Amino acid sequence: MTAKRMLDTIFICVFTLSIAACSKVGDKGPADTVGGFYDAYIKVKPLGIPGAEKLARLSPYLAPGLVSLLKEADLTEKKYKEETKGEAPPLVEGDVFTSLFEGADAFQVGECEEKDDSAECEVGFSNTNPGDGKTFKWKDAVLLEKTDKGWLISDVDYKGDWDFAVKGALTEMLKRLISEEPGD
Numbered sequence: 001m002t003a004k005r006m007l008d009t010i011f012i013c014v015f016t017l018s019i020a021a022c023s024k025v026g027d028k029g030p031a032d033t034v035g036g037f038y039d040a041y042i043k044v045k046p047l048g049i050p051g052a053e054k055l056a057r058l059s060p061y062l063a064p065g066l067v068s069l070l071k072e073a074d075l076t077e078k079k080y081k082e083e084t085k086g087e088a089p090p091l092v093e094g095d096v097f098t099s100l101f102e103g104a105d106a107f108q109v110g111e112c113e114e115k116d117d118s119a120e121c122e123v124g125f126s127n128t129n130p131g132d133g134k135t136f137k138w139k140d141a142v143l144l145e146k147t148d149k150g151w152l153i154s155d156v157d158y159k160g161d162w163d164f165a166v167k168g169a170l171t172e173m174l175k176r177l178i179s180e181e182p183g184d
Contacts, residue, residue: 028150028151029112029114029119029151030112030114030119030121030144030151031109031112031121032151033061033144033150033151033152033153034061034109034112034121034123034142034144034153035109036060036061037058037061037062037142037153038104038107038109038123040057040058040060040061041058041097041104042104042105042106042107043057044057044058045103046058046095046096046097046103047093047094047095047103048077048090048092048093048094048096049070049073049074049076049077049090049091049092049096049174049177050070050074050096051074052071052074055067055070055071055074061152061153062152062153062154063144063145063147063152063153063154064147064152065154065171066152066153066154066155066170066171069171069174069175069178070174072174072178073092073174073177073178076091076177076178077090077091077092091177092173092177094166095166096156096166096170096173096174097156097170098125098138098140098156098158098160098166099138099140099158099159099160099165099166099167100125100127100136100138100160100165100166101164101166102127103127104125104126104127105126105127105128106125106126106127106128107123107124107125107126108123108124109121109122109123110122110123110124110139116146117145117146118143118144118145118146118154119143119144119145119146119151120141120142120143120144120157121141121142121144122139122140122141123139123140123141123142124137124138124139125137125138125139125140126138138159138160138161138162138165139159140156140157140158140159140160141156141157141159142155142156142157143155143156143157154171155169155170155171156169156170157169158170
């Protein structure tokens, strides 16, 4: 085989592989986005409103509107911390991406239902208490929107049904936090 023919063959292989890789990115569905997000979430372990560094690692899976709300909520937290000189607890404590205060240490993306440019995925979560080894399980719903960048998470609908579960939706909680005066 001549050097030119070998280079042509390598070029064709690389070109074919790059086309295949690009088509895979565009073919990702809502479940892929949710799975990718919660994989990153497990690594990042955000408690409270995620700061800039943690949000940067999570934002590739989040819709621009949700990223904007999280950034505003982070600014509200920072302003509150300054006003209280750090002597008061944060406005939001615990996990904001699931209905369990302690958050999840494992997840399983369930059924996803698509309708036009929106989707809802059920996600089963678990959290194992390191002290006693007991595992708590629950489900929440993740809402997505189809964008020019693919499926992105637009909200989390908290489905926890125990006494101290977070209730409502992530965006509702963030909007309340941003609109209230921290000193109130």
